[in-house]
Amino acid sequence: MEKHEDVQLYERIRAKDEAAMEMLYDKYAKLLYSFAYKMVYNAAGAEEVVQEVMIKLWRGKGIYSEEKGKFTTWLLTITRHTAIDYLRKQKKTTEDVIHQETEHEDSQPGTEELVEWKHRGERVKEAMRTLKEEQRLIIDLFYFKGYSQKKIAEKVNVPLGTVKGRIRLALKHLKDELYEERRDWQ
Amino acid sequence: MTNHQCEKLIEYFNGQMLEEEKEAFEKHLESCEECREELSEWEELSADLPFLSEAEEPPQGMKERVLTNVWNSEENKENTEAPEKEKDEEKNHSFKRPSPIWLAGTAAAALLLSLAGNGYLLSENQQLAEEREQLAEEAEQLALERDVIASDYEALLEEEEDGNGVADVLLASNLASADEALFSGEGSATIISEDGHVDLLVQVSGMPELEGEEAFQAWIIEGETPVSAGSFTIDENGNGAVRYRLSDMEDMQIDQIAVTLEPQPNNDQPEGQMVLASPQ
Numbered sequence: 086m087e088k089h090e091d092v093q094l095y096e097r098i099r100a101k102d103e104a105a106m107e108m109l110y111d112k113y114a115k116l117l118y119s120f121a122y123k124m125v126y127n128a129a130g131a132e133e134v135v136q137e138v139m140i141k142l143w144r145g146k147g148i149y150s151e152e153k154g155k156f157t158t159w160l161l162t163i164t165r166h167t168a169i170d171y172l173r174k175q176k177k178t179t180e181d182v183i184h185q186e187t188e189h190e191d192s193q194p195g196t197e198e199l200v201e202w203k204h205r206g207e208r209v210k211e212a213m214r215t216l217k218e219e220q221r222l223i224i225d226l227f228y229f230k231g232y233s234q235k236k237i238a239e240k241v242n243v244p245l246g247t248v249k250g251r252i253r254l255a256l257k258h259l260k261d262e263l264y265e266e267r268r269d270w271q
Numbered sequence: 272m273t274n275h276q277c278e279k280l281i282e283y284f285n286g287q288m289l290e291e292e293k294e295a296f297e298k299h300l301e302s303c304e305e306c307r308e309e310l311s312e313w314e315e316l317s318a319d320l321p322f323l324s325e326a327e328e329p330p331q332g333m334k335e336r337v338l339t340n341v342w343n344s345e346e347n348k349e350n351t352e353a354p355e356k357e358k359d360e361e362k363n364h365s366f367k368r369p370s371p372i373w374l375a376g377t378a379a380a381a382l383l384l385s386l387a388g389n390g391y392l393l394s395e396n397q398q399l400a401e402e403r404e405q406l407a408e409e410a411e412q413l414a415l416e417r418d419v420i421a422s423d424y425e426a427l428l429e430e431e432e433d434g435n436g437v438a439d440v441l442l443a444s445n446l447a448s449a450d451e452a453l454f455s456g457e458g459s460a461t462i463i464s465e466d467g468h469v470d471l472l473v474q475v476s477g478m479p480e481l482e483g484e485e486a487f488q489a490w491i492i493e494g495e496t497p498v499s500a501g502s503f504t505i506d507e508n509g510n511g512a513v514r515y516r517l518s519d520m521e522d523m524q525i526d527q528i529a530v531t532l533e534p535q536p537n538n539d540q541p542e543g544q545m546v547l548a549s550p551q
């Protein structure tokens with residue numbers, strides 16, 4: 086149902102329906118902003134990333150179809166790529182700073198999506214804690230910083246040929262940890 | 272079947288390809304089942320990661336800014352960019368932010384002031400006295416963070432009352448929101464002379480919360496060149512201030528005072544949006 090609603094919105098946006106664009110913004114801006122913020126780590130940058138994503142949607146860059154999976158997943162992928170692009174273009178990327186997971190004070194999650202987001206976030210964070218330090222670092226560099234395998238190899242000081250395997254292994258550990266929860270969600 | 276395209280899967284997954292490479296890889300995907308499977312595996316493996324993001328509150332006025340730029344992106348495309356350049360453009364698309372409007376004040380600006388001379392005497396005593404009173408009231412409401420500046424300022428006002436004439440308010444100007452629809456907050460810029468120094472005092476109130484490393488930054492604009500007058504943050508009530516020694520600068524002409532919202536403190540040149548400015 087959720088999916089269907091999003092696809093309808095998306096189709097209306099393709100037909101240049103401004104009201105649909107605004108509805109999509111209202112529905113996803115906070116999620117995308119939070120995700121972009123996690124990646125670029127500054128408010129102005131996160132806003133630019135969200136803006137870029139919205140412009141891509143409006144101008145029909147990148148076509149969504151239901152074979153590509155959930156609309157939300159697709160939207161997050163676009164956001165992640167846009168954020169990686171932003172990071173690459175930022176000359177003064179603070180490459181050496183690995184941001185600590187800070188405990189935020191509760192910001193009141195408004196919509197249903199945000200409540201679910203928060204709930205899932207707790208579980209994923211718990212699962213992350215079971216990983217080795219190096220695995221957490223690799224996931225951060227790969228997924229949130231968009232580092233190439235070569236850069237990861239340099240940063241973590243492991244042979245280039247092993248990077249892909251290490252990323253995959255780290256993600257698999259995480260997934261195994263989350264297996265039970267995953268069944269609940271689906 | 273393995274070919275060199277298969278090795279690029281991770282690059283594709285992380286969006287590290289140029290447009291042509293991306294198209295080539297997507298073509299390869301159509302014919303390579305292994306890659307399709309592996310790609311969906313990566314997607315599945317990483318599906319939980321976005322949830323590691325904390326819920327962040329988008330900045331004030333973001334919706335209006337973003338949507339305005341979305342609608343404008345259409346016009347720009349038609350007006351200024353050749354359609355056949357589309358692909359190139361996507362690749363090079365730079366992150367457009369609303370460019371700060373450093374309207375150079377060639378006309379007599381409210382804050383036009385030459386600091387070369389010694390003309391410290393007030394010409395509009397009464398009006399300034401009123402403004403000073405208002406500033407003093409604001410000073411009383413200052414939060415802890417600003418105590419140093421506030422006490423300086425109060426001391427300054429007291430000295431004035433004593434009639435010693437050591438310090439003078441040379442000019443005072445309001446700082447108004449560059450776009451009231453998008454940004455709340457207001458402030459004042461005061462230029463004072465004291466003990467042979469000339470200082471600029473920028474005070475703000477009702478400013479929206481900062482996020483992460485963000486900071487406000489005050490700028491002195493001479494012609495089209497902004498000179499930093501220092502970064503500052505705000506307290507929980509949206510109040511903040513910064514003081515800057517103007518007399519260290521030689522022969523400075525001020526066309527305008529502005530405050531921007533910067534992604535990080537102490538920038539050499541403004542990167543963020545102008546949020547408050549003195550009248551032109």
Ligand SMILES: [Zn+2]
Pocket residue numbers: 272273274276277299303304305306307
């Ligand atoms: Zn392949």
